[in-house]
Amino acid sequence: MAAPDVVVARVGMVTAVGLSAAETNASVRAATMRFGQIDWLDHRFEPFTVASVPDAALPGLAPDVAKTAGLSIRDARLLRLGAKALAECLGSARLGGRPPLVVALPEPERQRPLDAGRFLKLFATQSGGAFDLSASATVTTGRAGGLAAIGRAAAAVRSGKVPFALAGGVDSYVDLYTLATLDLEKRVKSGAHLDGFIPGEGAAFLLLASPRAAAAAGLPALAALSEPAEGFEKGHLGSKDTYKGEGLAAMLQALVGAAPPTRPFGSVWSSMNGESHWAKEWGVAFLRSRDAFEESHAMNHPADCYGDTGAAAGALLAGLASLDASRGPALVYASSDFGPRSSISILPPGGA
Numbered sequence: 415m416a417a418p419d420v421v422v423a424r425v426g427m428v429t430a431v432g433l434s435a436a437e438t439n440a441s442v443r444a445a446t447m448r449f450g451q452i453d454w455l456d457h458r459f460e461p462f463t464v465a466s467v468p469d470a471a472l473p474g475l476a477p478d479v480a481k482t483a484g485l486s487i488r489d490a491r492l493l494r495l496g497a498k499a500l501a502e503c504l505g506s507a508r509l510g511g512r513p514p515l516v517v518a519l520p521e522p523e524r525q526r527p528l529d530a531g532r533f534l535k536l537f538a539t540q541s542g543g544a545f546d547l548s549a550s551a552t553v554t555t556g557r558a559g560g561l562a563a564i565g566r567a568a569a570a571v572r573s574g575k576v577p578f579a580l581a582g583g584v585d586s587y588v589d590l591y592t593l594a595t596l597d598l599e600k601r602v603k604s605g606a607h608l609d610g611f612i613p614g615e616g617a618a619f620l621l622l623a624s625p626r627a628a629a630a631a632g633l634p635a636l637a638a639l640s641e642p643a644e645g646f647e648k649g650h651l652g653s654k655d656t657y658k659g660e661g662l663a664a665m666l667q668a669l670v671g672a673a674p675p676t677r678p679f680g681s682v683w684s685s686m687n688g689e690s691h692w693a694k695e696w697g698v699a700f701l702r703s704r705d706a707f708e709e710s711h712a713m714n715h716p717a718d719c720y721g722d723t724g725a726a727a728g729a730l731l732a733g734l735a736s737l738d739a740s741r742g743p744a745l746v747y748a749s750s751d752f753g754p755r756s757s758i759s760i761l762p763p764g765g766a
Contacts, residue, residue: 426503465721518559518583560728614721
């Protein structure tokens with residue numbers, strides 16, 4: 415196999431089970447769950463159960479951000495979550511300049527509309543100008559967006575345009591409007607709705623680099639990346655079309671066909687959140703590409719630990735897989751409520 419052209423150099427995370435990538439990874443490995451009831455009530459006047467990050471663990475708003483007119487509580491929360499994960503991702507690395515950022519944000523169909531351009535500008539301020547705002551972009555496709563963001567950032571590195579690029583996602587379902595909407599759809603897990611999910615929140619960012627740039631900056635490669643694959647499920651949750659699971663299956667076949675791993679995938683990192691809906695598409699996809707997997711491959715769906723993290727899911731999955739990349743090739747995929755599907759192969763640092 416050819417030497418990798420894009421590597422993961424650093425990872426930053428914040429979730430309900432960890433305030434850093436190392437803490438989150440250890441908690442997921444130990445199958446630690448952190449769910450709790452909050453004061454907000456569902457339609458049965460029972461407290462919602464969520465997976466939330468302790469407020470005291472997050473940085474305060476930057477003064478210029480705090481003075482922004484019309485800044486919603488939710489957007490402020492996203493800025494604080496994102497800033498903490500991004501700060502860990504960059505750490506004290508000396509990159510010789512500010513890298514561009516591609517960040518995944520919530521699906522507009524699922525939550526109250528978010529002005530992505532305005533958010534990106536505020537995020538640049540909140541993070542102390544840590545990234546090149548003029549070369550940065552957003553992806554607003556929910557769970558699949560994080561992997562799509564990684565794909566776009568990796569393409570910039572792969573093309574030689576930049577030596578480093580940042581990619582990730584941030585989201586929170588711990589928002590009264592969002593919870594109420596999901597509750598009316600009977601999707602929030604409770605004693606009355608067992609086929610639901612635990613709403614969560616979080617953020618994750620990956621620093622991507624060319625192998626040469628990473629070595630020059632003294633950053634050991636954690637993992638290598640394949641080119642991504644994206645797809646679309648016509649029978650998504652907001653569609654009247656029949657749900658057949660074809661979108662994920664076709665995307666996985668495209669991923670494996672374009673960049674077959676040198677050995678079968680030993681693990682899978684999935685955005686499945688506990689709802690039975692998502693199991694069907696995985697079953698279809700696996701059966702059509704089963705030769706690409708080890709017989710005893712590990713199936714990981716860490717939403718069991720930190721809840722459904724929405725647009726942060728793809729980046730969290732990729733980050734966790736990168737921290738475990740020395741074990742061998744891993745498939746990472748994420749599925750959004752309204753159709754988008756994204757996947758990528760996470761490989762050992764040498765690409766083998």
